[in-house]
Amino acid sequence: xxxxxxxxNFHGGVKPAYNKEASTQQPIAVSPAPTFLVIPLHQSIGGxxxxxxxxxxxxxxxxxxxxxxxxxxxxxxxxxxxxxxxxEMRLMPHTSGLPALCVVIEPDGRDEWITRTPFDYRxxxxxxxxxxxxxxxxxxxxxxxxxxxxxxxxxxxxxxxxLVINGAECEPFITCDDVLMRExxxxxxxxxxxxxxxxxxxxxxxxxxxxxxxxxxxxxxAVAGEKDMAVIVVPxxxxxxxxxxxxxxxxxxxxxxxxRSTDYGVQCFNVGTAYAIYxxxxxxxxxxxxxxxxxxxxxxxxxxxxxxxxxxxxxxxLCDAKPDTDRLIMGGPMMGVRMPADSVPxxxxxxxxxxxxxxxxxxxxxEMPCIRCGECAKACPADxxxxxLYWFSRAKIFGKAQEYNLFDCIECGxxxxxxxxxxxxxxxxxxxxxxxxxxxxxxxxxxxARVRYEFRLxxxxxxxxxxAARLAAKTAAGREKAAAALAxxxxxxxxxxxxxKKALIAAALERAKAQKADAAPQNTEQLTSEQxxxxxxxxxxxxxxxxxxxxxxPPDN
Amino acid sequence: xxxxxxxxxxxxxxxxxxxxLAALIPGIAVYVWxxxxxxxxxxxxxxxxxxxxxxxxxxxxxxxxALFLTDGSALVTAWLIALxxxxxxxxxxxxxxxxxxxxVAKHLYGGLGQNPFNPAMVAFALMIVAYPQxxxxxxxxxATEFATQLDAIFGFRHLDAMAMATPLDALRTALHTAEAKxxxxxxxxxxxxxxxIGGKGWExxxxxxxxxxxxxxxxxxxxxxMPVAFLATLFAVAGLFSLIDNAQFAGPLFHxxxxxxxxxAFFIVTDPVSGATTPKGKLIFAAGVALxxxxxxxxxxxxxxxxxxxxxxxxxxxxxxxxxxxxxFGHKNGEHS
Numbered sequence: 001x002x003x004x005x006x007x008x009n010f011h012g013g014v015k016p017a018y019n020k021e022a023s024t025q026q027p028i029a030v031s032p033a034p035t036f037l038v039i040p041l042h043q044s045i046g047g048x049x050x051x052x053x054x055x056x057x058x059x060x061x062x063x064x065x066x067x068x069x070x071x072x073x074x075x076x077x078x079x080x081x082x083x084x085x086x087x088e089m090r091l092m093p094h095t096s097g098l099p100a101l102c103v104v105i106e107p108d109g110r111d112e113w114i115t116r117t118p119f120d121y122r123x124x125x126x127x128x129x130x131x132x133x134x135x136x137x138x139x140x141x142x143x144x145x146x147x148x149x150x151x152x153x154x155x156x157x158x159x160x161x162x163l164v165i166n167g168a169e170c171e172p173f174i175t176c177d178d179v180l181m182r183e184x185x186x187x188x189x190x191x192x193x194x195x196x197x198x199x200x201x202x203x204x205x206x207x208x209x210x211x212x213x214x215x216x217x218x219x220x221x222a223v224a225g226e227k228d229m230a231v232i233v234v235p236x237x238x239x240x241x242x243x244x245x246x247x248x249x250x251x252x253x254x255x256x257x258x259x260r261s262t263d264y265g266v267q268c269f270n271v272g273t274a275y276a277i278y279x280x281x282x283x284x285x286x287x288x289x290x291x292x293x294x295x296x297x298x299x300x301x302x303x304x305x306x307x308x309x310x311x312x313x314x315x316x317x318l319c320d321a322k323p324d325t326d327r328l329i330m331g332g333p334m335m336g337v338r339m340p341a342d343s344v345p346x347x348x349x350x351x352x353x354x355x356x357x358x359x360x361x362x363x364x365x366x367e368m369p370c371i372r373c374g375e376c377a378k379a380c381p382a383d384x385x386x387x388x389l390y391w392f393s394r395a396k397i398f399g400k401a402q403e404y405n406l407f408d409c410i411e412c413g414x415x416x417x418x419x420x421x422x423x424x425x426x427x428x429x430x431x432x433x434x435x436x437x438x439x440x441x442x443x444x445x446x447x448x449a450r451v452r453y454e455f456r457l458x459x460x461x462x463x464x465x466x467x468a469a470r471l472a473a474k475t476a477a478g479r480e481k482a483a484a485a486l487a488x489x490x491x492x493x494x495x496x497x498x499x500x501k502k503a504l505i506a507a508a509l510e511r512a513k514a515q516k517a518d519a520a521p522q523n524t525e526q527l528t529s530e531q532x533x534x535x536x537x538x539x540x541x542x543x544x545x546x547x548x549x550x551x552x553x554p555p556d557n
Numbered sequence: 558x559x560x561x562x563x564x565x566x567x568x569x570x571x572x573x574x575x576x577x578l579a580a581l582i583p584g585i586a587v588y589v590w591x592x593x594x595x596x597x598x599x600x601x602x603x604x605x606x607x608x609x610x611x612x613x614x615x616x617x618x619x620x621x622x623a624l625f626l627t628d629g630s631a632l633v634t635a636w637l638i639a640l641x642x643x644x645x646x647x648x649x650x651x652x653x654x655x656x657x658x659x660x661v662a663k664h665l666y667g668g669l670g671q672n673p674f675n676p677a678m679v680a681f682a683l684m685i686v687a688y689p690q691x692x693x694x695x696x697x698x699x700a701t702e703f704a705t706q707l708d709a710i711f712g713f714r715h716l717d718a719m720a721m722a723t724p725l726d727a728l729r730t731a732l733h734t735a736e737a738k739x740x741x742x743x744x745x746x747x748x749x750x751x752x753x754i755g756g757k758g759w760e761x762x763x764x765x766x767x768x769x770x771x772x773x774x775x776x777x778x779x780x781x782x783m784p785v786a787f788l789a790t791l792f793a794v795a796g797l798f799s800l801i802d803n804a805q806f807a808g809p810l811f812h813x814x815x816x817x818x819x820x821x822a823f824f825i826v827t828d829p830v831s832g833a834t835t836p837k838g839k840l841i842f843a844a845g846v847a848l849x850x851x852x853x854x855x856x857x858x859x860x861x862x863x864x865x866x867x868x869x870x871x872x873x874x875x876x877x878x879x880x881x882x883x884x885x886f887g888h889k890n891g892e893h894s
Contacts, residue, residue, distance in 0.1 A: 010886075011886070014566070016564065016566070095560070244886065244887070248886075254886055254887040254889065255887055256886070256887025256888055257885075257886075257887060259887070329561075329563065331561075333561070333562060333563040333564050334561060334562045334563075335561050335562070336561055336563070337560075337561065338560070356563065360564075361563040361564050362564075364565055365565075365569065366621070366624055368569075368570050368624070368625075368628065368669070368670075369668065369669045369670035369671065370670050371570060371573075371630075371669065371670045371829055371830050372670065372829045372830055372832075372834055373573065373778075373829045374780070374829060374834050375568070377834070377835075378777075381886070382885055382886040383883055383884065383885045383886045384885055385834065385835065385882065385883070387834070388834075388878075404882065405885045405888075408885050408886060408887070408888075411561075413561050413562035416562050416565070417562050417564075417565055417566050418565075418566050418568060419565070419568070420568040420569050420570050420572065420573050421569075421570055421670075422565060422569070424560065426560065426561065426562070427560055430560075
């Protein structure tokens with residue numbers, strides 16, 4: 001039920017054309033299984049799952065084909081029954097255009113499930129439940145694909161004030177959460193109730209932007225029986241669906257960059273994730289499909305329930321892409337990433353396949369100089385001064401960029417959207433961030449090399465002394481004396497001289513370590529797994545750029 | 558290949574600049590009403606000079622001509638020069654001022670977006686130092702006959718009959734030279750051409766600029782910070798001193814409605830390129846300009862102080878911006894990342 005609830009404002013934001021009507025005219029349809037499913041093993045933040053199958057294996061729908069690599073990882077499953085035809089490198093749905101290990105399955109058409117057993121989480125320890133969810137492949141479906149089991153932990157205090165459920169869906173064109181809430185509100189609320197129990201959350205606030213009246217009505221009806229659970233209608237303004245922005249709007253709490261929201265008594269999940277948790281726990285179904293919006297330059301925009309691994313081309317074929325289509329974007333127009341080809345598969349992160357054309361997304365007008373008008377600062381939801389970051393990034397004054405909180409930038413694109421000079425601001429920040437990460441990596445490598453070198457000097461010195469001792473043992477008097485000398489070398493506590501040297505080396509190592517700790521820039525400490533994944537992605541892009549640049553460089557490069 | 562975001566708000570530098578020009582129109586209309594059409598000739602002269610200078614400089618710097626020439630920024634500078642120079646100034650004075658603004662103050666510093674000083678104010682300051690006499694000859698109210706004005710602009714005759722000092726200048730000269738006999742009330746009252754609030758005609762031109770300026774705020778081209786801080790500070794300091802001695806110090810209303818105060822508040826201190834950018838910084842910057850303006854008007858040797866005040870504060874902008882960075886999301890309680 002709806003109740004009076006104080007809303008807080010977040011700074012900035014923009015109101016682009018939402019374009020959400022076209023894909024919400026019809027209910028969710030089921031996308032048929034394609035000829036081949038290409039299921040990437042790495043579909044979440046964290047470690048890459050280890051393949052559990054090989055070519056020739058028969059698999060059932062929901063059978064685990066990739067095992068979570070450690071706890072910061074999430075399992076991957078066969079989306080339908082069939083035969084594994086290959087475990088090989090395939091093109092990934094990522095701008096880099098780099099391949100990664102995928103399990104290719106030829107469906108047998110029977111769509112035969114594994115034995116599905118609901119998980120009795122009430123009679124399981126929290127750790128058991130989290131392990132179950134990790135093995136069921138449940139990750140954040142808002143687009144970040146962070147393993148959900150890691151977030152279903154109330155932290156030190158053992159309880160949480162507020163569980164925020166994100167149904168804001170602020171990006172233009174995307175409506176997968178909207179239709180999910182319209183059609184599967186009850187199941188979603190059941191999933192929310194499970195999460196709430198696991199987190200011992202006092203209250204639950206479901207935030208939905210006011211441009212989704214049907215979803216609001218359905219969710220209000222579904223939460224009616226739940227205690228301290230309310231649907232809160234929030235004003236439509238991009239990026240109100242950013243986790244931090246929504247937490248701020250609903251609770252007034254600002255979770256700083258790099259901090260855990262549970263330390264502030266809040267945790268935030270996407271509605272799609274709540275539904276996936278319901279399926280995993282109440283139905284015993286691992287995550288094998290999701291709702292994907294197909295919109296943009298298509299005749300028939302619609303939401304589909306899509307099996308992971310379905311090539312985007314197969315999905316687009318259902319919607320009749322118009323002839324002038326020039327690109328596919330995974331995600332929305334503000335933050336989405338351009339796909340290297342239409343053969344890439346739908347994955348857990350695919351909330352939308354946005355079909356583009358030069359008319360729908362025209363090339364930006366020519367870039368003009370920054371006139372410091374401050375429009376970007378007015379639009380920035382992180383309260384940054386984007387034009388200052390732009391000047392610093394452009395001039396490669398990265399230290400200053402960090403000082404001006406470059407790493408608090410969430411790359412939402414608001415600044416670039418409003419810039420009257422049409423400066424691709426976010427590209428500048430991506431560039432600066434990747435440069436800073438690269439430099440830090442280089443510095444770390446250099447530090448390690450120095451430590452290795454110092455150790456080598458120490459070792460060589462020790463070996464020299466050992467040799468001298470042996471020599472002395474051979475030439476000088478009596479075997480006993482020689483044996484004593486050798487023993488003294490072998491043991492760590494030897495001559496005072498040697499001890500002093502060791503102490504010196506230890507001190508040097510200590511200093512180097514301290515220097516390293518001092519020199520490490522503040523912003524990049526305690527990186528979240530999302531950021532590490534981002535770094536990895538950027539590294540991949542850089543590698544690709546280096547490859548491309550090779551022919552143009554002198555041979556020794 | 559471009560990255561996200563894939564679509565942009567329909568905004569451009571050109572649309573910003575054109576709206577600034579549009580916002581000047583009410584003030585210009587009132588100007589013509591009280592002081593004749595000479596100002597339009599000056600605007601034309603300055604615009605032509607600015608575009609030619611801009612084109613040559615762009616060509617020399619190898620910049621795309623069509624893109625930058627049509628951005629409207631040179632026109633804004635030109636119009637501001639025309640509006641701050643006397644409308645019956647000789648043509649070459651306006652042209653020379655405009656060339657200095659565009660060539661030196663803008664392009665030699667790196668062109669659009671790079672100039673640390675407000676180009677129009679650089680032009681004004683240089684011209685008033687070099688030609689104080691010519692820069693002080695303003696048209697008298699009522700002397701609006703166009704042919705005579707044209708003669709003053711293009712002819713080489715000096716037309717003392719139609720020229721006079723601005724009320725601000727008249728007041729300053731009287732107070733500085735009449736050895737304690739002159740009072741504010743005396744000067745402003747006895748001079749028939751000087752009106753009630755900011756000087757006859759001037760207060761209405763000011764009102765015109767105010768109208769256009771409020772529209773600019775509504776259009777989100779400028780924020781309220783600078784005009785409010787500027788006018789409030791000028792009002793406060795003038796008010797305070799006229800309370801102390803209203804014979805020696807002109808009142809607050811006079812100050813905010815005379816000379817270039819309204820034009821300055823909405824169109825000059827608000828120049829984004831050379832001004833402060835943070836909300837707090839904008840308040841400090843504009844208040845500083847207002848304070849210096851009052852000091853120069855009251856104790857200085859020049860008829861108006863806005864140009865010098867703006868240039869002095871322009872120097873302080875990097876410092877102001879550095880010390881007024883707003884707290885970012887999540888760090889508002891003094892926590893640092």
